[in-house]
Amino acid sequence: MTAHLSPAVVQDRLRDIQSITDVALSRLSADELLAALLERTRDILQADTAAVLLLDFSAGQLVATAAAGLEEEVRQGVRIPVGRGFAGRIAAEHRPVIFDHVDHTTVLNPILWEKGIRALMGVPLIADGKVIGVLHVGSLAARKFTTDDVELLQMAADRAATAVQSLLIREDRIAAAALQRSLLPSALPTSGGAEMAGRYAPGEGAVGGDWYDVFNLPSGELCTVIGDVTGSGLPAAVIMGRMRSALRAYALETRDPAEVLARLDRKMQHFEPGAVATVLYAVFDPCLERVHLCSAGHYPPVIARPARPAELADVAPGLLIGAAPGARRPVTTIDIAPGTLLCFYTDGLIERRGRSVDEGLTVLCQAVIAQSPDVACAEVMAALVGSDPAPDDIALLMFRRSLPGTG
């Protein structure tokens, strides 16, 4: 049998794992934490290999994420369906599993027996009551893992699981924020006669699926988009990115805004079933005298004509993207006199607990003034957000048709 470490040394090593998870939360990346965890786990249990597979919830599969002495698993991108094989069983049953005999009849992943592993022991990684992955160790020599061994491994897993999850969530947030930044136009196109400004503000600690976009068509039209994918974090930001690209592609195929949103809706229902989004798409005539608006469940823009109080534009409502096949897509055309400002926004700007949506819209209309779009953005954000954290993310886009002689 394997030489065991003394209880005092084991306690010391477990404290060591605790201390690296504490450090990890401030300094390490998830990869670095996992590497340190595996090194110490292998050491505590005097094992030859150690590996972590993390659960991909949407695929129902465990993905080899970190390994020591078994690096092939990660390099080859091993994926194990939950419920199958050694690791799959641990994840499905939420309990430790020990195999004293490893071959193709007991283990799904050929790397394990080809490597010469004779015995395996694994435990679930559990954070917030949910299985987030599996931690397993292996022995190249014949070995019977004991209940003491299992307890030790579970203790190591428990100390690491919460830190691993926090780091993964943080990395997802950073990725979502980077994606969000890369998809918002860095500089809005300046076309003769139009001035524009935009703002994006993440909600309380989390980026979401809000976006705005501005582009020109080859035929000279100026197009603006504002939209909101339901949900938050990386999944919403990824769907937002796909919608943004698809809408741009359809915009090149047809100038009819209703047809663009109909195609986008059909694409989303086929390729992203379950996703729901609102979109307001506007196509301005090349001379900017008129705008054609099509709304898929999105709040209408606020329109401020020079020297007149701002009001909600009377845009015919259409159904949200992803709700039902073949929804009607009415188009509303509005004349825009020089100096007129249009304010496009997402729900995060006006929705606050304890204030009705109507009240929020009233406050917004009072804050919108036909003036420079940059100043208008700043004033609207100051009036509606101020210094309070907004629960949901906010996208804001202002368009003004320049006054003669200023464009």
Next chain:
Amino acid sequence: MFEEYLLQRLGPHAVITMPAEIDLTNADQVCQALLAAVSPGVAVLVIDMSRTTFCDSAGVHAVISAYRHAATTGTQLRLVATTVLRIFTIIGADEVIPLYPTLDEALADAAPAPAASGDPGDGRR
């Protein structure tokens, strides 16, 4: 907590009562309650928001999710809303879910065989 989503069966129909406020903090619960209420045995599900004073777009999306699920079970949805009526019309949800000012009117419309069509209270087009 679950009395907030009181579900009553009335023959082939059902009425689910929505909480006073629906926003990001409870929209998931509302969505789960609505999805559970939509079942193949329910011909018409009335979503009663008559005591709901606040509903934001997260709440609307919960109702839309229920609508999509209802399309697979053959259940028809009706929505009763007063204070929060505007958000459902402003974002076009009334195109697929008929809206009523009172529970009685929604039930009166739900009572006949669901095949009845051409009804002016029925917002389907």
